[in-house]
Amino acid sequence: MNKREAMVLLKNKGYKHTDKREDILDLFDRKNGYLSAKDIQSELKGDYPGISFDTIYRNLSLFQDLMILEETELDGEKIYQFHCTEHHHHHLICLRCGKTRTIDVCPMQDLSQIDPEFQVTGHKFEIYGYCKSCRDKMAKEKFEGGIHDSITVSPST
Template sequence: MNKTEAMDLLKNKGYKHTDKREDILDLFEQKGGYLSAKEVQLALKDRYPGISFDTVYRNLSLFREIMILEETELDGEKIYQFHCTEHHHHHLICLNCGKTRTVDVCPMQDLSQIDPEFQVTGHKFEIYGYCKECQKKMARNKVMSRP
């Protein structure tokens, strides 16, 4: 999913085009990873000084409902990224910057060996850690903070 596809989907589903919605989608396109509602609100506060958390959250919820965004939870907080419209895959998620990387391997392929009578209706597989860039930054900060 990208901003253009998302705007088309909103229009096709009968939702009004607003500058705020477009700017939220711009932010996700620029970021290329997961964002929380609070991060979206902070990023938009200069352009929309009175933007409320509720406004941001309602738009994120709408985007999730119509499959523009996908949602996951990290440390008890909902975070969002553009919905993946590609082939079936999973994600590596950086705990520092929120960027994601696609993982094409699916552990569900072995589930039939565990319980062949269980009927799966959906699943989500995410791996959390730190990307190479964030590991480098963390190592530099650690070296710089030594006495």
């Protein structure tokens, strides 16, 4: 899913075009990863100083109902990204920047043999960690912080 496809879907389902909806979808298009309602409010407050969480959540709920966005939870907070429509896959999710990478491996292929009589109707498999870019930034921050930690000041005599 992308912004253009989402806008067409909204129109075809009879939903009104609003600048806020378009700007929220544009944000997902540009960010290429998971976003929280707080992220969205922070990004859009310049154009919409009074934008409320209620407005954001109402649109996120609509987008999720229409399968424009998919939701997951990270540290107790719901986060969203465009719904993946290409093929069945799962995600590696960076805990720092929220960017995702698809992986085609599905553990359900092996798990389905555990109970062949159990009818699976859906599943979600996500792997959390840090992308290389974020690991490099964190190492640099730790190194720079370490320099300051090692400075000692001697009292003058």
